[in-house]
Amino acid sequence: MELTLDRPGDHFFVRSVSSRGIETAGRLYRGPLILSAGELVDDWDATNPCDLSDRQLNPIFELEPDVVLLGTGAQQRFPDAGIMSALGRGGIALEVMRTDAACRTYNILMSEGRNVAAALLMPNR
Secondary structure, X not given: OEOOOOOXXXXXXXXXEEOOEEEEOOEEEOOOEEEOOOOEEOOOOXXXXXXXXXXXXXXXXXXXXXXXXXXXXXXXXXXXXXXXXXHHHOOOEEEEEOHHHHHHHHHHHHHOOOOEEEEEOOOOO
């Protein structure tokens, strides 16, 4: 799916998402990543939303977003209730959706100037 939103500035926007990976900042990423306006974490070691650990939330907490969009791959799958609670206790809203939907939603919220982060698992998972 090609996403064509062009915005000036140094913000990270998702350019496309497909079974090959996620394109942002002129590069195709084939592994899990976390995006925010000014940060890209491409060494996030998450592989399954059902198995997320507190340690894997640390890069998200460091970004201090108001909302996190968790892209769970080709299907919507919810993380453990404890993970969802940890984000809530940290004042971070969590929205869980397929990765392609998370990418579209991220671009929209980013273009509105919202303090959002996208934690994205690969769409072919």
